Amino acid sequence: MKSIRTRFAPSPTGFLHLGSARTALFNWAFARHHGGTFLLRVEDTDHDRSTLESEAAVLEGLRWLGLDWDEGPFRQSERSDRHRAAIASLIASGRAYRCVCSKDSLEERKNQDLASGGNGLYDGRCRDLTLGADCGDHTVRIRLPQEGALAFDDLVFGPSGQDASQIGDAIIQRSDGTPLYNLAVVVDDIDMEITHVIRGADHHPNTPLQVAIYQALDAEPPFFAHVPLIVGESGKKLSKRRDNVSIQEFQEEGQLHEALVNWIVRLGWSHGDDEVFSLDDIARLFDLDHVGRSAARAEPAKLQWLGQHYIKGLKNDELFQRVKPFLEEIAEQPVQDSPGLSHLLDALRERSHTLMEMAEQTRWLIRDEIEYEEKAVQKHLRPVSIPLLQALRTRLESVETWDEGQLERAFEHVAEQEGGIKMGKLAQPTRVAVTGRAVSPGIYETLVAIGRERCLARLGAGLSIAEARAAAQTGS
Structure with missing residues (x-):
């Protein structure tokens, strides 16, 4: 059996999102459980939105959670030559072709097809024209079979796929020469010998097209495992306005990283009736067999319970070091450990779910002036x-x-x-x-x-x- 190789491939367009952190954790845990390799690849081809600051924030979020990687970080933007070479080979083999249809023309024909009861897919006008590189502005499309299933056996959702006739000849290179996501991700996963692609269920619909690209490149697809989406406590999609959605927000409110990792791993995965898992436990126990299909409900009460559990388990010296930045934020001056403060922090373990909550309850001790309620x-x-x-x-x-x-x-x-x-x-x-x-x-x-x-x-x-x-x- 080939050595397990997984990857986490974030887009650096903001902070590390809760769902992305869960994807990273599952990939890390699967690789560690099987003695494999976990690599990090930054998918930064969206030049308008990708920033080095966001990349740094994502990496810092992973480190704070305790997730280390064996290879990388690789950057998709640094592999553009490889992507172009793959597209050129597909054109040369006849498995892809140039398309000179304009956006307006495509939209008009799509609407006409939909009006007549069709599915609105590309009609294949350029499919057999064998256009050369001198054809002018053009995109590149993959030549899909006109019938037959593009199937895969999802390790979470089971037999999956879609008929090629329901996908159409998708664009794999824009008119400016840049590759589209589905082409780039497949080429990168082939070159990096990824054996298992573990990602959110929102990518499940992309997979049949990616299977077709693997086949066109004469490569064996990896195993796919699409994990359930995360929803809020109400069952609705997570909202930036209503829910904590970035790891930085959890960090700033004083969540212990041990509690957050424990909470995140239970968003879609279970091990009997157990609720408490350290990173070592997760690496030892995690497998895809116990990842569910139903949406994972992010319940703050469970995170609060775990936060208090881990706070109660910290030694006094470590507790002070962890809570110190939050104490100093409230005191607005440096805070030194003292017998009185140590005694108070110890007493507050039973009353605190986060480090910020604990620090807030020391306000009357660490500030000279007290505020009367x-x-x-x-x-x-x-x-x-x-x-x-x-x-x-x-x-x-x-x-x-x-x-x-x-x-x-x-x-x-x-x-x-x-x-x-x-x-x-x-x-x-x-x-x-x-x-x-x-x-x-x-x-x-x-x-x-x-x-x-x-x-x-x-x-x-x-x-x-x-x-x-x-x-x-x-x-x-």
């Missing part, structure tokens, strides 16, 4: 909280060791002193005073993270807010 202030920093906060601040000033045990005893003392009130009536005003929010990790964990001096200062600021509200209510 209006609803939290209205609900908890009321005049009734003034004696509670005063008593607590006094008690905390005398705490010898600023740790959770000592702080818990201080809270219990004040609660008992104030008539045996429930702990929430003391903890919530304190939480809002020192964080600006009604939600944080446990109150003792929160106070330890902030530190004695800042806690006492913030309790004072919280008291001032409550006292100002009391004064406003009494009109004094």
Whole structure:
């Protein structure tokens, strides 16, 4: 059996798209599972839209996901001589021919054919004219059989194909001499000895024509596997307006790459009831037998669950390094690790699905000035909280060791002193005073993270807010 060779062939016209990332992952995984070769080829022949910046963004996206390649990146634009040579050989063998039909003439004849009940395919006017290179402006068309199936056995969708009479003699070279996608991709896959073409189901209709081009070039087609399209949670096509569609967007919102890869591989592939897969697991387990045919639904809730799963598994040092860029974005200054911050990050594992979500919950610690949530202030920093906060601040000033045990005893003392009130009536005003929010990790964990001096200062600021509200209510 020939050694497995797969490829990922993105067009550098934007960032790495979710569907393209899934295609890259499936090709990478199939090659790794079978001990084969995974190569990267940049299909940059769309000169108007292809940019080096987009190419760099695609490559960076692959690296961030942890997908390495064995050969490449090759660039389709650098292989134009090879494409022209293949077209010339097809013309010389009679398997392709020059066509001088103008666009207007083609459109007129197509419309006439459709009006009379035809299929609107090219009518073959230039098929037997044997036009030479001196014929003037022309395209080049492949000479397809006039009947017979152009069939292939898709490794996902099963027996597939189309009758040649339903395709017509397709153009393979534009009038400016550049090859069309279907010709270029076939020539490149032949030269690079690709054994398996794994790509989105939107390419399934292109494949019969590509099979015909393989046959015209006397080459054996590779195995084709068309994987299901990805749809949004609602079942509708992914929308840039409604859904995250680029890997960069996921990266910017603080998704862990391990979680994203795990989520992506499950978009169309399964392995029993398992849900959690590392890259090593994917390479060990992936095969095409368990790729489904139905559209793969991208459900954000599953990604959130995986994000929290992987965040909980990170060691403290690695967690800080991963979340640090997001911390500094919020703090607007460099952020150094500290026992308090490390303690807080550890406590936030259970509350965080992304690194940005985790960083956002540290805002009250890493910024000197806290931002008060209006609803939290209205609900908890009321005049009734003034004696509670005063008593607590006094008690905390005398705490010898600023740790959770000592702080818990201080809270219990004040609660008992104030008539045996429930702990929430003391903890919530304190939480809002020192964080600006009604939600944080446990109150003792929160106070330890902030530190004695800042806690006492913030309790004072919280008291001032409550006292100002009391004064406003009494009109004094």
